[in-house]
Amino acid sequence: MRKISALLTTVILMVALVGVVFAGGQQEGGMEAAADDDTIVIGHTANNVGIDSYQTTHDRVWRETVAAMDGVETVQLDAGGDVALQLSQVEDLIQQNVDVIAIWPVNGDALVPGARRAQEAGIPVIIVNSLIAEEGYEFVEGFAGPNTYQQGVNGAIAMIEALDGEGQVVDLMGLPGYVTAINRSGGFHDHIEENAPGIEIIATEPTDWNRAKATEVMENLLVRFGDEIDGVYVADDNVGIGALNAMREAGVAGDIVMTSACMFGEGYDAMEEGLLYSSNYQSPAEDAINAVEMAVAVANGEEVEFWNYFETPIVTMDNMDEFERPNF
Amino acid sequence: MNVKASQENGSGSGGDVLTASGSRAGSAVRSFFERQGLIVAFVVVVAFFSIASDRFLSITNIMLVLRQVSILGTIAIGMTLVIVAGNFDLSVGSLASLTAVVVISLHDVIGPIPAMIVTLLVGLASGAVAGILVGKLRLNSLIITLGFLAGLQAITLIYTGGRYSRIVAPEETWFGFIGRGFVFGIPMPVIILAILILAFSIILTRTVFGRHVISVGGNPVASRFSGIRDGNIIMLTFIISGGLTAVAGIMLGSRLMAAQNYLGQGYEFEVIAGVILGGTSLQGGEGNIFKAFIGILIIGILRNGFLLLGLPYYFQWVAQWVIVVGVVWLDVASKRGKLLA
Amino acid sequence: MKRLISFFRRQPIWAILLGIIVITSLFRPDFLAVGNLLNILVQSAVNGMLAIGMTYLMINGYFALSVGTVMGFTAALTIGLQPLSIPVAVIIAIAAGAGIGAINGFFVAKAKVNAFVVTLGSFIGVRGLIYIYTGENALVGQNYDFFDFGASRVLGVPTLFLIMLAFAIIGEFGLRRTAHGRRTYAIGGNVEAAENAGIPVHRTVFLNFVLCGATAAIGGVLLAARLNAATPGLGWPDTNLMTIATVVLGGTSLTGGSGSVTRTLGGLLTLGVLYNVLNLFNVQSYYNLLLTGLVLILVVYVDSSLKTKRQQTFR
Numbered sequence: 001m002r003k004i005s006a007l008l009t010t011v012i013l014m015v016a017l018v019g020v021v022f023a024g025g026q027q028e029g030g031m032e033a034a035a036d037d038d039t040i041v042i043g044h045t046a047n048n049v050g051i052d053s054y055q056t057t058h059d060r061v062w063r064e065t066v067a068a069m070d071g072v073e074t075v076q077l078d079a080g081g082d083v084a085l086q087l088s089q090v091e092d093l094i095q096q097n098v099d100v101i102a103i104w105p106v107n108g109d110a111l112v113p114g115a116r117r118a119q120e121a122g123i124p125v126i127i128v129n130s131l132i133a134e135e136g137y138e139f140v141e142g143f144a145g146p147n148t149y150q151q152g153v154n155g156a157i158a159m160i161e162a163l164d165g166e167g168q169v170v171d172l173m174g175l176p177g178y179v180t181a182i183n184r185s186g187g188f189h190d191h192i193e194e195n196a197p198g199i200e201i202i203a204t205e206p207t208d209w210n211r212a213k214a215t216e217v218m219e220n221l222l223v224r225f226g227d228e229i230d231g232v233y234v235a236d237d238n239v240g241i242g243a244l245n246a247m248r249e250a251g252v253a254g255d256i257v258m259t260s261a262c263m264f265g266e267g268y269d270a271m272e273e274g275l276l277y278s279s280n281y282q283s284p285a286e287d288a289i290n291a292v293e294m295a296v297a298v299a300n301g302e303e304v305e306f307w308n309y310f311e312t313p314i315v316t317m318d319n320m321d322e323f324e325r326p327n328f
Numbered sequence: 329m330n331v332k333a334s335q336e337n338g339s340g341s342g343g344d345v346l347t348a349s350g351s352r353a354g355s356a357v358r359s360f361f362e363r364q365g366l367i368v369a370f371v372v373v374v375a376f377f378s379i380a381s382d383r384f385l386s387i388t389n390i391m392l393v394l395r396q397v398s399i400l401g402t403i404a405i406g407m408t409l410v411i412v413a414g415n416f417d418l419s420v421g422s423l424a425s426l427t428a429v430v431v432i433s434l435h436d437v438i439g440p441i442p443a444m445i446v447t448l449l450v451g452l453a454s455g456a457v458a459g460i461l462v463g464k465l466r467l468n469s470l471i472i473t474l475g476f477l478a479g480l481q482a483i484t485l486i487y488t489g490g491r492y493s494r495i496v497a498p499e500e501t502w503f504g505f506i507g508r509g510f511v512f513g514i515p516m517p518v519i520i521l522a523i524l525i526l527a528f529s530i531i532l533t534r535t536v537f538g539r540h541v542i543s544v545g546g547n548p549v550a551s552r553f554s555g556i557r558d559g560n561i562i563m564l565t566f567i568i569s570g571g572l573t574a575v576a577g578i579m580l581g582s583r584l585m586a587a588q589n590y591l592g593q594g595y596e597f598e599v600i601a602g603v604i605l606g607g608t609s610l611q612g613g614e615g616n617i618f619k620a621f622i623g624i625l626i627i628g629i630l631r632n633g634f635l636l637l638g639l640p641y642y643f644q645w646v647a648q649w650v651i652v653v654g655v656v657w658l659d660v661a662s663k664r665g666k667l668l669a
Numbered sequence: 670m671k672r673l674i675s676f677f678r679r680q681p682i683w684a685i686l687l688g689i690i691v692i693t694s695l696f697r698p699d700f701l702a703v704g705n706l707l708n709i710l711v712q713s714a715v716n717g718m719l720a721i722g723m724t725y726l727m728i729n730g731y732f733a734l735s736v737g738t739v740m741g742f743t744a745a746l747t748i749g750l751q752p753l754s755i756p757v758a759v760i761i762a763i764a765a766g767a768g769i770g771a772i773n774g775f776f777v778a779k780a781k782v783n784a785f786v787v788t789l790g791s792f793i794g795v796r797g798l799i800y801i802y803t804g805e806n807a808l809v810g811q812n813y814d815f816f817d818f819g820a821s822r823v824l825g826v827p828t829l830f831l832i833m834l835a836f837a838i839i840g841e842f843g844l845r846r847t848a849h850g851r852r853t854y855a856i857g858g859n860v861e862a863a864e865n866a867g868i869p870v871h872r873t874v875f876l877n878f879v880l881c882g883a884t885a886a887i888g889g890v891l892l893a894a895r896l897n898a899a900t901p902g903l904g905w906p907d908t909n910l911m912t913i914a915t916v917v918l919g920g921t922s923l924t925g926g927s928g929s930v931t932r933t934l935g936g937l938l939t940l941g942v943l944y945n946v947l948n949l950f951n952v953q954s955y956y957n958l959l960l961t962g963l964v965l966i967l968v969v970y971v972d973s974s975l976k977t978k979r980q981q982t983f984r
Contacts, residue, residue: 049490050589050955056490078954082907083900084892088712092948095704109807110898113816133809176805177900203638206805211584212591216396220635223389224381238492238588245584249508250388266494266586328491416785461966468923470732471969474910479962485955594906601789610783642800649794653776656786669781669871 040299042066042074042292043093043123046104047130048081052209052238053264053328058104058129058284065292072296083110090114094121100299102291104128108136108179115139124298128291130180137306141298144291144308148180151261151280152187154314155233158278159192159199162257166198167230170221172214172243174235176206184235184261202228207239214242222250231257237267237279244275263315268325271317281323282312365658366607366619369651373626377633384636391515397628398517399424399583401621402576404599404606405528406569408620411603412532413565414545414612415462415469419454419476420573420599424592426484427451427577432587433493440503448574454480455570459563466559477596484589494586507583517579521621524572529617541565546613601652602627607659626651682919682935686942693946700949703825711827713941715740715892717934718833719908720915721840722884724933725877727916728844730857730925733878734788734909735773736885738795739766741904743889745799748808748899755815763886769795770882774875796905803901810897819894829891836887841930853877857925914961915940918968940964 049059059076066074075098079086086106093101094117101118103125105111111132118125119139127136129145159169171188174181185204192199203221207214214234221229232247234240240260247253253275260267263279270276290310297304315323377384403420410417427447434443458476462469498504509516532538543551544558551558581587605623608615630644630651661667677684693700719736726733743762750758769791776787810816821828844850852873855863864870893899919936921928943964947957 050485050488052588053490053492056492059490075951076953077948080954081902083896083898083903084715087896088708089948091708091712092705092945095702095708096699096949107807107898107900109809110896110900112809113820113895113897117820135809177803177807177902205635205641210591211586211588212580215584216631217635219392219396220632223383223386223392223632224636224638226383241586242584245508461970465970465973467966467969467973471913471917471923471965474913475962475965475969477962478907478910478958478965482955482957482959482962485958490955597789597793597906600785601793604783604786604789610785640800640805642797642805645793645797646801647797649790649797652793653782653787653790657776657780657782660780660782664781668779 041098043098043101045077045089049078057328061285061288108133112136142306144294146312147309148183149187152184153191155259156191158259169231171204172234211242214239215245218243218246236262237264265326278316280312381636394518395515398521406572409565412615418473421592421595422480423573427574428581428587432581451570451574455567459566463559463562492588498585686939709941710830714829714833718888719912722881731784735791737904737908739885740889743886744893745899747893766886767883770879774878778871778874807900816897
């Protein structure tokens with residue numbers, strides 16, 4: 001008898017558990033049941049919504065944009081940085097027969113088979129924010145996002161200007177293997193090598209987009225190279241603030257030039273204090289809206305450009321007044 | 329500062345109250361080697377990096393490494409107590425993330441001191457729940473704390489909605505001093521860590537509570553028969569672990585004046601590796617807080633050292649594997665007198 | 670009918686699975702769509718492989734924390750060694766996994782180092798090996814045949830799932846019908862009694878670690894087939910969490926000495942269904958994590974309260 005009551009308790013608890021999770025987790029803008037034929041359903045699987053504020057804002061604006069549109073709905077899935085999970089999510093979206101699949105790749109190489117599968121199933125795919133590998137271009141309708149390679153180039157241009165073409169710099173990368181990180185770093189390296197023989201990149205270290213890690217890495221680099229470091233290039237302002245923490249504690253905050261590939265709110269503040277030389281203005285809101293518009297267009301069967309970059313203008317201390325402080 | 333946990337009878341090898349070790353000379357030799365395993369590893373690692381890089385032994389670098397390990401070191405104190413009592417706590421990484429996020433997000437809302445108090449309460453509460461499940465209900469600590477690892481991380485994400493938290497005006501608050509300040513040239517977190525190590529070493533070795541923790545870990549049945557309420561003891565170790573993790577979370581938040589959701593991810597592995605390296609036996613009943621700190625220090629030195637040498641960061645993981653398994657093996661081998669069983 | 674009820678009583682996980690499927694289908698009939706069910710199957714193939722070896726170890730009374738990165742490493746090897754020919758790459762990958770399992774097994778069985786330490790060490794160390802091998806980059810398969818194989822179906826059922834199922838059947842057979850299986854149970858139940866009965870404890874434990882490494886390796890091969898790529902981050906940090914949750918949910922006892930691959934299969938399918946259901950209802954992903962955590966805690970609680978008092982006095 002005890003076993004049966006224990007079993008019964010288990011089943012009841014599990015059902016209650018799942019029920020609570022449902023109640024808590026239901027999202028807006030999603031499907032309650034199979035959508036009728038007039039509604040466009042976008043299936044969106046994002047890299048890792050909880051990893052930083054940019055991604056979170058992107059996700060929020062995406063939903064708000066869709067909610068404001070008539071006849072459009074979105075299924076928001078979060079891959080949590082897991083490539084296998086993202087593939088599963090693509091499969092699930094195919095199964096749910098959405099009208100278009102929008103993917104922010106966890107990894108541009110690993111996504112190629114998933115994109116191929118979607119194409120075979122007859123569902124168009126667009127890539128959002130971070131590129132898919134070249135082999136995958138033939139399976140997707142296009143890309144909507146920032147030109148991250150160009151951002152790296154911008155960072156290099158600013159660095160050359162700030163250092164007058166001479167000096168030693170370190171590169172604090174994002175997440176190893178991730179296309180955005182690779183492009184931002186690659187653009188920087190390429191441009192420096194081609195245009196500034198007087199500048200040497202003495203170290204390149206990953207930070208996983210994590211501010212604490214960035215602080216630690218910068219600290220260690222400062223010990224290793226001391227005052228040989230003239231400039232630091234960071235993959236985004238979040239990493240930059242981490243590096244700044246380390247530089248502040250070492251007392252070299254104003255002496256080392258910092259250029260960044262992507263602006264965050266705190267980077268804007270740092271730029272006002274003169275601690276950040278340049279960054280690129282990349283609004284997650286614009287990013288999301290740009291992508292949603294492309295997704296809807298594709299779902300409607302319209303012709304679209306393959307490359308749908310949105311502007312990420314360079315911001316420096318001179319022109320920063322033209323820009324609003326980012327709210328993330 | 330050489331405070332060691334005195335060992336009751338037995339070497340903690342799974343419940344032998346009566347020691348069966350050989351002659352007195354034999355056991356003296358054995359315990360000499362026990363201590364040496366960790367120290368040898370420490371000396372080797374320090375020597376290696378000092379020779380390989382001239383910046384390694386600079387004051388700046390030493391202070392740097394000490395500050396970098398102070399977060400993990402604080403967590404390791406609580407972890408040592410939990411392991412000595414015979415359990416694991418895999419939730420510390422997620423709890424560190426949660427507490428850092430809580431203190432930062434509440435700082436601007438209710439002020440630094442109330443925020444810190446709430447954060448401590450969160451840590452203690454988490455420890456209490458885990459402690460009740462493991463101590464009172466006697467559930468398997470590995471699985472329970474694994475569940476907490478997932479659950480606490482989820483709570484962090486749900487609480488912040490994925491956004492990261494930050495303090496709007498870092499210059500206008502004294503809160504940053506905890507993580508960034510210096511006292512007589514020594515980083516504040518290092519001072520906090522030193523105080524905590526001293527305090528808890530004394531607690532573990534010289535108080536009744538400490539002796540009970542060791543006894544419960546070494547032989548729970550015998551402890552119960554001698555009237556020790558082992559369920560309460562275990563629960564207390566988890567509460568302490570939760571509280572100390574909250575302190576670490578506060579130090580972390582103060583260091584960065586901001587908090588991302590996955591800040592503490594993976595901490596549990598590094599902390600446990602360090603504690604094990606420090607000679608705390610996973611069977612329970614044996615442990616030394618200061619040595620656990622040395623274990624954490626070695627791991628921190630590996631990370632710092634490889635970067636100084638310009639070697640890829642992932643080499644340190646292989647080094648950790650070799651060192652941790654190697655040192656524990658030598659420890660175990662020296663206790664029984666031979667390499668293989 | 671009686672046999673069915675008795676089966677459900679012995680392995681309640683299947684009853685829970687059935688319950689969830691029934692309740693979900695009432696609200697969302699599209700859950701029962703063939704395509705959706707097949708998705709669940711293929712998505713659980715990799716984790717299932719890992720769980721088979723882990724089941725053996727847990728019955729034997731041990732945990733392994735290393736399966737996540739072993740899987741990642743073998744996935745990388747499978748893709749990276751493709752130029753040598755796929756069968757060769759697969760064999761090398763499985764050998765590597767078994768090899769790491771052997772290292773672990775040696776330290777646990779022969780050197781008598783605590784299993785937690787040993788597998789934690791290899792968990793971290795193998796992660797380093799992955800990065801050293803891949804150089805921080807993703808490896809992409811050049812051979813689309815391999816990927817097509819990964820996506821293929823036999824009689825409508827995904828091949829990868831069938832492979833995992835085949836190994837599960839072999840695994841269950843091994844537990845019940847071979848001497849090794851019997852010894853595994855015996856040792857897990859009571860080490861001293863097993864020793865006294867003359868059972869070669871060291872050899873059995875060693876073999877189980879090798880098995881765990883080998884199944885994790887096969888899991889890595891399946892993963893590589895599925896993704897046609899391998900990233901350095903595969904298997905870190907949460908894969909172990911899922912594998913342990915799978916085995917524990919199925920009902921294999923935490924103290925060792927009882928359990929079966931069949932139970933683990935039940936846990937596997939239940940978790941797969943649960944996540945699919947959450948997806949279907951558009952629940953925010955953070956709650957998946959919360960659910961995993963709560964499931965673990967709940968299952969341990971129930972597992973413990975179903976035990977006899979006698980077994981509860983020992984840790």
